[in-house]
Amino acid sequence: MNPEWLTGRLCAGHGVASGTSKESPYPDGTIRMQFPVFKGLGLDLSSCYFGTLNLDFAPLEVSLTNPDHLFEKVQWTELHPPETFSFWRVEIKTTEIEVVSGWIYYPHPETKERHWQPPTTVELLAPHLSGVDPGCTISLRDQRRRIKLVDTIRLRARLLEFLKFRVLASQQTFFEADALMNRRQWLSTMFPEALQLSELDLDLVWTQARSLYTES
Structure with missing residues (x-):
């Protein structure tokens, strides 16, 4: 039996990952800066857009276990102390006919100085998706059932x-x-x-x- 799709609502992010925030110290976006570092560590994200999708499941909180990749104390910029990152391979569905492969991108909050996400939200890395705007619904699925929504x-x-x-x-x-x-x-x-x-x-x-x- 296949695991169920988990459906959340797309919400606006901080604009730091993509570089769209005028207040960000990273005008190129953090994701563009981090991709080469992750590739050097063995994770090729070249098929993904230089930004994240923020998917909110409120009021339920997201529980994640056993990531596909865990990179500890990554020094990706001189403007921030080393961070730890985890990644989970997932399927992402925006419509009944559009399903793509992507990743849950999780900068560990204990190593992050600012721009934290609430526990109800996950950040997704995916190929560029058309027709997605804040407020629309997106579903994700993990074949290994490592994602739980917790009341x-x-x-x-x-x-x-x-x-x-x-x-x-x-x-x-x-x-x-x-x-x-x-x-x-x-x-x-x-x-x-x-x-x-x-x-x-x-x-x-x-x-x-x-x-x-x-x-x-």
Whole structure:
């Protein structure tokens, strides 16, 4: 059974990747500058347009795992510290008859100084596509099923409820034990769905559980 198409809405970007922003320090666009660097690392993106498509799935957040390529601490300009990039090969569909191959382009936010994307948005690299404007819908599909859309607010609430009776029964010893055990390892057995949450989201839930369910 083929994986499902995930449909989002095209939104306007910062104009830095393409170089269209007048405030950008990269008049040629960051993508044009980065392509030769990525090619030297083994990823040829010459079939792609010098810019990104920003696809938004709000209110759902995008969870990505196991990239096809991971390039760490890439020095692509003197104007920015080295960045880490991940890429996922995907199919991109703009109409029922137009399907092209492209990439999810993910500059890791922890190595990025500015122009971050919200967790509901992915940036796509693709051949030049006609008839796409902000507000139109675009679908993508990953044959390896590494892309998940997560209702983060609801999942955090469910995890908090799951922790409730465990914390009430154990009080602070629950958190002491948690410090000794890898949290994700524990969740993989007890509540594997929560592994879709980021470390920041897990920290928020743990903090809430401590505040709500332990005696002061």
